[in-house]
Amino acid sequence: xxxxxxxxxxxxxxxxxxxxxxxxxxxxxxxxxxxxxxxxxxxxxxxxxxxxxxxxxxxxxxxxxxxxxxxxxxxxxxxxxxxxxxxxxxxxxxxxxxxxxxxxxxxxxxxxxxxxxxxxxxxxxxxxxxxxxxxxxxxxxxxxxxxxxxxxxxxxxxxxxxxxxxxxxxxxxxxxxxxxxxxxxxxxxxxxxxxxxxxxxxxxxxxxxxxxxxxxxxxxxxxxxxxxxxxxxxxxxxxxxxxxxxxxxxxxxxxxxxxxxxxxxxxxxxxxxxxxxxxxxxxxxxxxxxxxxxxxxxxxxxxxxxxxxxxxxxxxxxxxxxxxxxxxxxxxxxxxxxxxxxxxxxxxxxxxxxxxxxxxxxxxxxxxxxxxxxxxxxxxxxxxxxxxxxxxxxxxxxxxxxxxxxxxxxxxxxxxxxxxxxxxxxxxxxxxxxxxxxxxxxxxxxxxxxxxxxxxxxxxxxxxxxxxxxxxxxxxxxxxxxxxxxxxxxxxxxxxxxxxxxxxxxxxxxxxxxxxxxx
Amino acid sequence: xxxxxxxxxxxxxxxxxxxxxxxxxxxxxxxxxxxxxxxxxxxxxxxxxxxxxxxxxxxxxxxxxxxxxxxxxxxxxxxxxxxxxxxxxxxxxxxxxxxxxxxxxxxxxxxxxxxxxxxxxxxxxxxxxxxxxxxxxxxxxxxxxxxxxxxxxxxxxxxxxxxxxxxxxxxxxxxxxxxxxxxx
Numbered sequence: 001x002x003x004x005x006x007x008x009x010x011x012x013x014x015x016x017x018x019x020x021x022x023x024x025x026x027x028x029x030x031x032x033x034x035x036x037x038x039x040x041x042x043x044x045x046x047x048x049x050x051x052x053x054x055x056x057x058x059x060x061x062x063x064x065x066x067x068x069x070x071x072x073x074x075x076x077x078x079x080x081x082x083x084x085x086x087x088x089x090x091x092x093x094x095x096x097x098x099x100x101x102x103x104x105x106x107x108x109x110x111x112x113x114x115x116x117x118x119x120x121x122x123x124x125x126x127x128x129x130x131x132x133x134x135x136x137x138x139x140x141x142x143x144x145x146x147x148x149x150x151x152x153x154x155x156x157x158x159x160x161x162x163x164x165x166x167x168x169x170x171x172x173x174x175x176x177x178x179x180x181x182x183x184x185x186x187x188x189x190x191x192x193x194x195x196x197x198x199x200x201x202x203x204x205x206x207x208x209x210x211x212x213x214x215x216x217x218x219x220x221x222x223x224x225x226x227x228x229x230x231x232x233x234x235x236x237x238x239x240x241x242x243x244x245x246x247x248x249x250x251x252x253x254x255x256x257x258x259x260x261x262x263x264x265x266x267x268x269x270x271x272x273x274x275x276x277x278x279x280x281x282x283x284x285x286x287x288x289x290x291x292x293x294x295x296x297x298x299x300x301x302x303x304x305x306x307x308x309x310x311x312x313x314x315x316x317x318x319x320x321x322x323x324x325x326x327x328x329x330x331x332x333x334x335x336x337x338x339x340x341x342x343x344x345x346x347x348x349x350x351x352x353x354x355x356x357x358x359x360x361x362x363x364x365x366x367x368x369x370x371x372x373x374x375x376x377x378x379x380x381x382x383x384x385x386x387x388x389x390x391x392x393x394x395x396x397x398x399x400x401x402x403x404x405x406x407x408x409x410x411x412x413x414x415x416x417x418x419x420x421x422x423x424x425x426x427x428x429x430x431x432x433x434x435x436x437x438x439x440x441x442x443x444x445x446x447x448x449x450x451x452x453x454x455x456x457x458x459x460x461x462x463x464x465x466x467x468x469x470x471x472x473x474x475x476x477x478x479x480x481x482x483x484x485x486x487x488x489x490x491x492x493x494x495x496x497x498x499x500x501x502x503x504x505x506x507x508x509x510x511x512x513x514x515x516x517x518x519x
Numbered sequence: 520x521x522x523x524x525x526x527x528x529x530x531x532x533x534x535x536x537x538x539x540x541x542x543x544x545x546x547x548x549x550x551x552x553x554x555x556x557x558x559x560x561x562x563x564x565x566x567x568x569x570x571x572x573x574x575x576x577x578x579x580x581x582x583x584x585x586x587x588x589x590x591x592x593x594x595x596x597x598x599x600x601x602x603x604x605x606x607x608x609x610x611x612x613x614x615x616x617x618x619x620x621x622x623x624x625x626x627x628x629x630x631x632x633x634x635x636x637x638x639x640x641x642x643x644x645x646x647x648x649x650x651x652x653x654x655x656x657x658x659x660x661x662x663x664x665x666x667x668x669x670x671x672x673x674x675x676x677x678x679x680x681x682x683x684x685x686x687x688x689x690x691x692x693x694x695x696x697x698x699x700x701x702x703x
Contacts, residue, residue, distance in 0.1 A: 101525055
């Protein structure tokens with residue numbers, strides 16, 4: 001290596017010390033996939049236990065730890081890092097920047113994560129077990145009645161929060177300061193726009209989550225009573241603080257997905273995105289509304305009638321900008337010359353299935369009806385419909401769209417279509433019946449259930465196993481593509497647009513060291 | 520010091536994150552408590568004794584006030600009101616006692632937390648004397664009769680004819696110990 005500035009270092013230390021946005025992006029993606037498999041195997045334990053009524057495989061307390069950890073790992077370990085990974089890889093290439101604005105901090109934001117999750121997962125092996133109070137960790141379940149390992153859980157959440165906040169600051173600084181000349185804000189690809197808004201949501205609400213767990217820590221160890229009525233506090237306060245974080249958090253997990261789909265649908269419709277400006281404003285409106293709807297998660301906790309009405313209508317209002325987006329995606333496809341390569345399959349499935357999840361969300365937003373649906377499997381069906389075919393399908397779509405750019409090889413398209421169809425069928429088989437058992441009154445987070453729910457639960461479990469096993473196929477496809485395959489052109493999709501397609505495939509270690517000219 | 524635009528962006532973003540963390544403690548928590556107090560949300564009553572103002576007793580109507588005594592999980596004291604309900608005219612003082620006994624072999628501290636239902640009546644049920652204003656230390660096997668004096672406000676909305684004042688008794692022995700330990 002005569003010119004060591006133009007290539008990565010060799011060996012393990014490359015990955016530990018790297019400040020390269022592509023290396024860090026790849027590490028985020030692999031970490032996210034590892035967490036996806038770990039959280040997924042916990043879902044397999046849950047579905048195995050629920051295969052039949054009665055208790056057969058695990059203890060109820062362990063079941064609760066599985067539901068809790070599945071939620072925490074999927075939210076903080078799988079979905080969020082995957083989007084940060086995509087942001088690392090794509091944002092600098094999309095805006096013509098040589099790297100992220102803060103490369104060294106970028107390295108640190110990533111390397112905190114494995115330690116945070118090692119700490120959190122280790123609680124499962126501690127005396128008293130890991131967190132068993134649900135991913136929402138409502139006080140006093142997570143304070144007075146929590147296992148002793150909760151302190152480690154709190155520190156793990158603090159670490160994840162620090163990582164996310166640093167990642168978000170990096171994204172903001174990159175987008176606002178490193179755009180190539182001529183790349184005005186309203187020329188940015190929507191993925192960059194959605195990530196800019198997501199990053200603002202992150203710096204606004206991750207500290208609120210940190211505040212919530214800090215109050216828990218103080219209640220547990222230092223005799224304060226934020227959430228303890230005996231000392232003048234109030235457990236309902238916890239729910240307000242948590243959901244003030246939690247509702248923007250669900251948009252943090254979906255806005256970048258909107259951006260990915262907005263890149264893919266025009267590419268395979270061979271038409272420009274319909275209504276670019278309205279898309280930007282819709283995302284901004286959704287982000288704003290996310291701050292004033294949190295109490296719709298707590299309709300049954302006892303809030304005044306005016307509160308119920310306000311939060312009900314504010315929630316329904318979110319359907320308007322979301323409807324604008326769905327309309328625009330459909331209008332983009334309308335009379336386009338469509339082709340259905342794997343990224344497009346996942347994106348079309350995203351539009352259809354995310355809309356179903358949106359509709360069940362509207363049903364839940366009706367305060368009087370929510371008293372019936374609250375804490376049932378209907379809620380589980382709803383948020384899995386927005387997160388699995390929403391966030392996760394978009395991540396798959398983005399991966400299949402940009403994988404040739406990352407690896408320089410075209411993946412096995414036939415296998416990737418098998419992956420799509422198996423995921424599509426498995427996912428619907430798992431979550432669609434949950435609507436029915438939910439409406440019939442099956443409560444969530446319970447390891448046993450009434451006989452009347454047996455058949456639908458068995459179908460859900462079969463679908464769940466199918467979806468789970470299929471993801472190993474995805475792993476195989478990606479590894480196969482990394483190792484070799486048909487050479488990919490700089491622009492493997494003829495309808496694609498954007499600066500990322502101007503660089504060769506695989507993308508060189510350093511791109512846009514001199515900024516491109518954007519017209 | 521001259522900052523370049525990127526440094527300014529980073530500084531603002533960091534300040535936002537730090538500010539939001541502070542926001543939880545200095546705005547959200549106090550604001551929630553103020554809102555609860557103003558709206559009577561969660562039936563939280565005034566934690567301080569009410570100073571009775573001389574006013575005519577409204578004999579035109581009679582209000583039933585019911586009393587509940589509940590132990591929070593893990594609290595084993597005997598705890599019950601001397602009567603389950605009193606009937607008072609608005610403006611008139613109603614008084615009763617709550618019996619409490621610590622059956623355990625160790626000294627403990629209890630705290631009763633009141634809650635009024637329906638919520639909208641919270642601000643109209645006054646307590647001139649209540650054992651809930653302070654914590655209650657009881658020695659092992661000690662028992663006590665604790666007085667409670669209430670006044671229903673003359674402005675109580677007309678449609679409310681029955682109120683419930685519910686007490687939940689918490690064991691705050693450990694919390695007190697942690698607090699004292701923290702102060703030293």
